[in-house]
Amino acid sequence: MGKITGAQAIVNCLLEQGVKTIFGYPGGAVIDLYDALMGSEINHVLVRHEQGAVHAADGMARVTGKVGVALLTSGPGATNGVTGIATAYMDSIPLVVLTGQVPRVLIGNDAFQEVDIVGISRPCTKHNYLVNKIEDLVPTLREAFHIAKSGRPGPVLVDLPKDLMSGEMLYPPQRPVSLQSYQPNYNPHPFQVQKACKKMIAAKNPVLYVGGGVISSNASKELTELATKLKIPVTMTLMGLGAYPGDAELSMGMLGMHGTFAANMAVAKCDLLIAVGARFDDRVTGKLDDFAKYAKIIHIDIDPTSISKNVKVHVPIVADCKMALTAINKWLDENSGINFDEEPDRNWPWRETIREWMSKHPLCYKENDSIIKPQYVIEMLHKHTGGEAIITTEVGQNQMWAAQFYKFAHPRHFVTSGGLGTMGFGLPAAIGAQMAFPGKMVIDVAGDGSIQMNIQELATAKQYNCPVKVAILNNGFLGMVRQWQELFYNKRYASTTMNVTPDFVDLAKAYGAVGLRATTKDEVEPVIQEALATDNIVLMDFKIEREEDVYPMVPAGKATTEMLLV
């Protein structure tokens, strides 16, 4: 094989890694790479803002489980991508972000559009590189993909000086990546598995607390098997929604700040908490001293740093969730001597207690005959999509209502910025998800504030015939912040009133999309039906009850049993 340019080698390497689609925005530092991409088999999606590129790659990664790829130019292109990178980092999403850099001789000279993006992104990437030699180009990219998707996944940034991309090189033969200093452990320790199984069998009031790790390791089936076998009630974090069917008998829904009454009570009272791929975030635990205070804790996680970070764990299992759950199920079948099919009373009366909590305080809201309630919109979206849509969200009340009222039946159907809480995530993420699954219904549940943070991506959706739907729960407020002000700041609505918002129906038209509006309850279903039947981008503007609050709510720093209810 003859010599090729560095840029061509990058394209070849992306193809070698199985990349089909990348999201990006060109500039001087990456112009060679764009030249090589043109006419290649890689489908490049030109976004309208680099943050959108990273979120779209992220959305694609979340729904497929594969590494998402974004390409940004140096300087402002790279810095615009940082919020997207941090978003993926907090939620452990596998991404490779390629950034252009000024030529090597200019690095450190404050050259035009030079920024130390490796320095800037260091704390919000799993790893990052500045490629220094043209021979390192391809091996570094291979390492980047390997690191992004293995162990606890995360974003990896590769900074590419322009002169390397225009330089010439031989393409190195493919080789498996092996790193002396990075060898994630996937296999559970058999002794720990046995210890955990015995605790699970002996428990009277157990709870499974399930996080995003179950989704990222594709362990829903194994989790469901365990829950069913031992009849253990399940609660999920925001990131874990869909890991276990939301309407299954053992599901208590989400826990934490806006979790269900039953889930928070169950965690507070349980005698055994089995955390799987979750990290005891403060939005989940509330006041730490009171969190699961009667429980022994089993914690399965691929990342040793998550274990005993916030809460002391009694049985740690450092492993891939899927492999750990498989080992647990196997041990229970082979070594417990119990026939689980003949145990109708296992965890009874605990399950009865939970059922009572659920019927005493189900997720609910005050219905209204004319004013649109946001929860009702989500319920109708669920009804008319048969619960099968991919839902992305923005951040705030819209996100919480989507999490509470769309009962997710499958993993990888709820795409939300959990750890960072990034407004502006939902629309570009929806584009990424829709491109991965052109045949699926993809809906961004949005607030009128958040949607304006990356509204420009409507043009991207239009350019690539990506018929995403956006359901704006329009309350004319930065609703979640307003809710805190209402409850904890004497209703002083400092800077949370959005007095001027565009007419979203007209705005949709301007972008070549369809705009629909509902102002009363009986308009909601027709709008949804029309939107779902439209083969174009649709912006649905639901004028909802302006001061509706998200309940239950655990005030920050309080115990999770101290919930404010409807």
Add this chain to the structure above:
Amino acid sequence: MKHTISVLLQNKPGVLSRVTGLFSGRGFNIESLCVAETLEPGVSCLTVVSRGDDAIIEQITKQLHKLIDVIKVTDIAGKEYVEREMVLIRVKAESHTRAEVLRIIDIFRGKVIDVSARSYAVEVTGPASKIQAVIDILRPIGIKEIVRTGTIAMARASKTK
């Protein structure tokens, strides 16, 4: 409690800022930090002294280990180990104190490495406690300048073999 943590890492560009960034970003403290090459090409050894309760030290070691370029992390506080630090001290040495300074340095098995009419520069090596002791004793005589290397440490060889 004070802990000495020894870290083997790949000597890649930026690796030191990954380590220090981890400490500052997560609010861990660094009392001293030393780094230099090992016998193996491309591998460096970093010794960091930090303070914290057991949970914090556990997080520090786990977080260090999570860095892609880190090969091995050992919290040697829990083990039998030898630690050394070197200090260079420029101490006032005028006619009436010159002999006393020499005596003190001799007791600490230190060396005079630079001499001027009114001062000595001395070198002392030892565990952190000894370094502190020599500083405390010389302080009343008049320390003009001081430079410490920070601690390096090594686990003791197993005695049974």
